[in-house]
Amino acid sequence: MSDLTEDLRGILEEDRIASDVFERLLYGHDLVSLPPLLAKVYKSLPDVVVRPGNAEQIAAIVRLALKRKTPIVPRGSSTSPTGGSMPVFGGIAMDLSGMDRILGLDDGESTVQVEPGLIWEHLERYLAGQGLALNTYPTSAPSSTVAGWVAGSGLGYGVGGVGVGTSKYGPIADNVTSLQVVLPSGETVDIPSGDYAVGDFIGTDGILGIITRVGLKVRKQPAVVKSGAFAFETVPDLCHAIDRLSQSVRVYFSEFEDRTLGEMKGSADVPVHGSGNVLSVTLDGDEETVSSDLSKLHQIVRECNGQTLGEALGEEIWTERFNPLQIKRGGPSLLSSEFNVATARLNEALAGLARIGEKHRVQVGTLGILLKDSVNLLPMVLNDERKRFGYTLSVGITKAFNDLALELNGTPYGVGLFNAFYSREIHGARLEKLKLLKKKLDPQNIMNPGKSMKHMTRYGIALPRSLYGATMRSFGMLERLGVGKS
Amino acid sequence: MTEKLTVDEFERDLWVCAQCGYCKAVCEVAKEKRWESFAPRGRIYLLKAMRRGEIKLDAEQEKKFSDHVFKCTLCARCRTACPVGIDIRALQIELRESLVSAGQYPENLNLMADSMKQENNPLNYPNDERAAFVEYFDDPPDDLYQKETADVVYFVGCISSFSPAVQSVPEAFISVLEKAGVNFAIMGENEWCCGYPLIAAGMKDKAEALKAHNIERVKKLGARTVVTNCPSCYNTWAFEYDSDLEIVHSTQYIKRLIADKKIKLNPLTGSAAYHDPCDLGRNSNVYEEPREVIAATGLDLMEFPENREQGYCCGGGGDLEAIDADAAHQFSEVLAGIVQKAGVTEFITACQQCKRMMLSVFKEKEIKVPVRDIVELVRDAME
Numbered sequence: 086m087s088d089l090t091e092d093l094r095g096i097l098e099e100d101r102i103a104s105d106v107f108e109r110l111l112y113g114h115d116l117v118s119l120p121p122l123l124a125k126v127y128k129s130l131p132d133v134v135v136r137p138g139n140a141e142q143i144a145a146i147v148r149l150a151l152k153r154k155t156p157i158v159p160r161g162s163s164t165s166p167t168g169g170s171m172p173v174f175g176g177i178a179m180d181l182s183g184m185d186r187i188l189g190l191d192d193g194e195s196t197v198q199v200e201p202g203l204i205w206e207h208l209e210r211y212l213a214g215q216g217l218a219l220n221t222y223p224t225s226a227p228s229s230t231v232a233g234w235v236a237g238s239g240l241g242y243g244v245g246g247v248g249v250g251t252s253k254y255g256p257i258a259d260n261v262t263s264l265q266v267v268l269p270s271g272e273t274v275d276i277p278s279g280d281y282a283v284g285d286f287i288g289t290d291g292i293l294g295i296i297t298r299v300g301l302k303v304r305k306q307p308a309v310v311k312s313g314a315f316a317f318e319t320v321p322d323l324c325h326a327i328d329r330l331s332q333s334v335r336v337y338f339s340e341f342e343d344r345t346l347g348e349m350k351g352s353a354d355v356p357v358h359g360s361g362n363v364l365s366v367t368l369d370g371d372e373e374t375v376s377s378d379l380s381k382l383h384q385i386v387r388e389c390n391g392q393t394l395g396e397a398l399g400e401e402i403w404t405e406r407f408n409p410l411q412i413k414r415g416g417p418s419l420l421s422s423e424f425n426v427a428t429a430r431l432n433e434a435l436a437g438l439a440r441i442g443e444k445h446r447v448q449v450g451t452l453g454i455l456l457k458d459s460v461n462l463l464p465m466v467l468n469d470e471r472k473r474f475g476y477t478l479s480v481g482i483t484k485a486f487n488d489l490a491l492e493l494n495g496t497p498y499g500v501g502l503f504n505a506f507y508s509r510e511i512h513g514a515r516l517e518k519l520k521l522l523k524k525k526l527d528p529q530n531i532m533n534p535g536k537s538m539k540h541m542t543r544y545g546i547a548l549p550r551s552l553y554g555a556t557m558r559s560f561g562m563l564e565r566l567g568v569g570k571s
Numbered sequence: 572m573t574e575k576l577t578v579d580e581f582e583r584d585l586w587v588c589a590q591c592g593y594c595k596a597v598c599e600v601a602k603e604k605r606w607e608s609f610a611p612r613g614r615i616y617l618l619k620a621m622r623r624g625e626i627k628l629d630a631e632q633e634k635k636f637s638d639h640v641f642k643c644t645l646c647a648r649c650r651t652a653c654p655v656g657i658d659i660r661a662l663q664i665e666l667r668e669s670l671v672s673a674g675q676y677p678e679n680l681n682l683m684a685d686s687m688k689q690e691n692n693p694l695n696y697p698n699d700e701r702a703a704f705v706e707y708f709d710d711p712p713d714d715l716y717q718k719e720t721a722d723v724v725y726f727v728g729c730i731s732s733f734s735p736a737v738q739s740v741p742e743a744f745i746s747v748l749e750k751a752g753v754n755f756a757i758m759g760e761n762e763w764c765c766g767y768p769l770i771a772a773g774m775k776d777k778a779e780a781l782k783a784h785n786i787e788r789v790k791k792l793g794a795r796t797v798v799t800n801c802p803s804c805y806n807t808w809a810f811e812y813d814s815d816l817e818i819v820h821s822t823q824y825i826k827r828l829i830a831d832k833k834i835k836l837n838p839l840t841g842s843a844a845y846h847d848p849c850d851l852g853r854n855s856n857v858y859e860e861p862r863e864v865i866a867a868t869g870l871d872l873m874e875f876p877e878n879r880e881q882g883y884c885c886g887g888g889g890d891l892e893a894i895d896a897d898a899a900h901q902f903s904e905v906l907a908g909i910v911q912k913a914g915v916t917e918f919i920t921a922c923q924q925c926k927r928m929m930l931s932v933f934k935e936k937e938i939k940v941p942v943r944d945i946v947e948l949v950r951d952a953m954e
Contacts, residue, residue: 103606107632110625111607111616116590121623136605162592183605204596210876227652228592355656408654410589417586471586 089155089177090133096145103134112178116166117503118418118470120477122563127502127535128543129171131158131178138184140265140273140297147295147531148271150177156534159291161202161233164225166421167501169237169290173535174543179295182230187211188298196262197303201232201296206407208301217303220254221247224454227407232296235261238288238500238537240425242515245288247425247498249338249406252331252455253369254304258287263300266293269527273297285522288512290501290537292519293526307369310337311379312399315391316361320344323362324432326389330366331428331455333385334378337369339455340406343435345442346450349467353415358402359394365402409452409463418470422483423463426495431460437489438464445482461498474564484553505540506550512537576621576673578665584657585622588615594649594659599884599902600642609639611649611659614666637675640666642898645771645889646849651880660854667773677894680772691763691781692729693893701727702759704738705745716745721756723748724794726785726808728801729764730923736930737923743950744800744821750953751833755798761788767803770811771890778811786814798824800946802851802922803888809855820851821946822861822921829867836952838869843943844915845872846906846929847882848922861921864945868952875913883909887924903932910940918942 090104103109113129132155137143150157156176163170172178181202188198194217199208205226209219223234223246235257239246245257254260261283264276276283286293317323323341330336341364350357358365364386368378386393405411413419426434435451442449445466452463464486470476487497487507496511497504509516520538523530535541540548578585595601595610607613617636620626628636640663647660670676686695705715716725725748731741748755763785766778785808789797799805800821808818819827828834845865851857858879865872877883886892886902906929910918918933918940920926929942943951 105632105635106626107617107628107635108606108608110620111613114590114616118586162595163590164592180605180607206596214876225591228596407593410591411654411656413589414587414655417583419589469586 089153092149092153093133093135093146096142096149097135097137101136101138104132106130109134109178112160112180113172115163115168115170117168120470120480120564121473122477123480126542126544127171127173128175129173130175131172132175134178134180136180136183140267143179143267143295143297144271144273146177146179147267147269150531151269151271151529154529154531156531157295158533159236159295161230162204162228164229164233165237165499165501166423166503167238167499168503169499169501169533169536170233171502173502173541181232181295184297185230190215190217190303195303196300198263198298198300199231200298202230205229205231205234212303213306216306218306219250220260220302220304221250221257223248224406224409231299231301235264235287235299236289236291236296238290238511239498240288240511241496241500242288242512242519243284247454247456247461252336252339252457255457258284260302261287261299262302263298264296265298267295267297269294269529269532289519291533292537293522294532308371309375310367310369311375311396312365312367312403313379313382313396314358314363314365314394314398314402315386316359316363316394317389317391318361319390320362320435321432322390323364324435326364326385326391327431327455327460328428329385329389330382331458334368334381336366336455338367338403338406340365340402341453341455343451345439345448346412346452346465349415349448349450349465350412353412353467355411355414356405358398363394363402364391365399367399367403412450412465412467416467416469418468418476420466420468420479420482421463422486423461423498424486424490424495425456425459425461425498426490426493427459428455430493430495434462434489434493434495437493438462438486441482441485441489442466445479445485447479447482459495477564481553500537502536502540505537506548506553508538576618576666576669578618578662578669580665581657581662584662585615585619587655588612588619588657589655590616591654593652593654597648597652597881599644599646599648599886599905600898603901608635609642611663614639615662633675637670638677640670641677641894642891643889644849644884644886644891644899644902646884647853648881648884651853664771664773667771668775669773671773676773679893680774680890683768683772683890683893684774684777687764687769687777687781692733693764693768694729694733696733698763699760701732701762702757704732704741705757708742715759716755716757717759718756718792720793721754722794723753723755723796723798724789724792725755725757726762726765726797726799726801726804727757728799728804728923730927731801732762734923734927737927737944740800740923740926740944740946743944744946746950747825747828747834747946747953751828753828753833756792756794758788758792765804765807766811767807768890768893770807771888782812786812786816789816800921800923800944802848802855803924806850806855820855820857820860820921822851822864823857825864825946825949826860829864834949834953836868836949837954839948839952840869841916842871842873843917843919844875844910844913845878846875846885846918846920846925847879848920848925849882849884849888851921852882853880861945864949865919868948870948873913873915875909885925885928887928899928900932903928904936907932907936907938911938915940919945919948921945
């Protein structure tokens, strides 16, 4: 067969193709630092990296990949920790971050059309200049791309990611009005169409096609945005306040961090916001609504034995909403597993995380964000991957977090590759539809194969969930024996 | 070279890096070149991969890696974006030092280093002509401001001294100092480059002689204060020199002169946007004094959409102009585009190099926006 890179030269300019291992290495990972032995079960190094500039080039690359039966792994800024943008079988890594134009506002300035690689924060800044705002965007907005988040599986197929604004305006699925997608056949479709709904292509981890344009709902900038911060001595009081808040106030954004995370930050020399369990709340809307919501909020805080830390600190936390990873300075490595549970079960979740910490003899600090009637939790444990044996063994703690989520009828957040053990729980009943569409649209399985449905390895063998914890222990032992040392 | 490529101060940071890409999103080079290998996070990942034994660079890759490390203005925009607090600028400089030790660095830097050795400036001008610009003043004093003793040394800097396009900056500053009655001197041929270009090139050892000479000459004049209009000289004197001298940037000094009522400003009308020079703002944390001085002239201060810690880079720093003039020019083109889009009526900065870069790109693109350094603005308000 002809050379893949050579064939790509027929479609793309030279500076849009990289086949040097120096560059390819940078497209074979996401936020997660895999223990070296585990990394060997995936062919994460792509054979070639491409940076297409338009939908026509993408369609041509897809047709080429189809002819050659070569996998395509689309990616934006690769800011997810689920392995969704990491190749499992090598192939073509397709970097879409260069397609980042804002195509324009339409429908009386109620929607905006953008290219897939546009960075969320750049879009929000552009909209602010027009007196407009996004409904929701991810907490990785300074680098994550629009289509990356639309494709990311967050709360599952057809729902997708949650972030800033989700508590008020819903997850990303509620805020996408149209998509243009290059299907695995190479055909380009504008959605909604007779055959497909927008939701069919949200939260898929990119296994059904490549998003080449996104239409998003936008709103007028709110007249008032106000933040506040509050501290709670006990976790039950914090949870009680969050539960009541979610029932009586339409919060724009609220995040909380438990006492342990505060302590971890203190030791890591990262700015700490107050002591205790700290809740921050941001409200938006007209003067009257915000003022009425504020009094409700203060009443809840008082009745839940909370202490007001002030507006200034609230604003400080609000401006730092994009930095959940700052604790990593204390690591240098961070082990985490994001999950979602009903607000009513938050207290059990935080108690469970504390128990996991005790059992593993580590500090588990938790950051959470409030959604409509659930919370998204990010328990974090500091570690040091330079100590390979200990790190490999410790990675198993992420399974304990996920098990806890399932125990509480919650779900791990995002499927991708690493959470594909939980595809049934995360996608729910919609998994069947995803499987059907995958079979129909991508019979050759070229589009981001190995993701979102089963946790595949380079050998074409799916890893069963039962192996998750056990695998880490065995890899840990092998590291101790010195196997896999370079 | 792979084994030798150390970043002693930052070895742990290679593992701290979260690979979030916030640095890539703000880096002008990464925005232009697009590939991950041009982004700070990409370089950090490669270094980490070398440590993990995942890659060993061959000669060609070493050269490519080096090219990328030197394709940077050290503007430090990436550092302010980094959520895990990695001083990426300092890491870049250490990496350059490492590459220089390994002999893998741009050839052009040798020209600069040779010129430093021969002429004590990076531009290869005869250093005894450093104060020649004074001779073109309307009525220059006999001593050409080079005195036996002085309270304050005005450290002019290489670009201000030798580049005709921006010699109006030291001329204006001298005029301000004179009118304020400051007992100051310039050092003429006894002023040697502050050493910034060598430090930025990863050749800090070669800067030692320059640093020692400059401190000695200032002390010889009995001066206690060094004032300069060049942000890179200011940054170098303030953070790289080890002396008990007071180091002040021209904007800080002028603010003091205004407060002490040594100079009086007639109000100007109109509006202007202030551009934060990287070495003054992000790298030296001087943001407010320039704005306060502009406000004191009565001009309406307009802010760029991104300013202070998030300010743009003109492309003139980090030796990039010497290494790859086209790449440096691309920075100023981006900034020129922002100037036009924002409807800026006058471009004010506090750096002769920013002024030089912008004058050049405005001329090329026929952008009719005047460019003034704050010292010129103050001089004009005094007249």
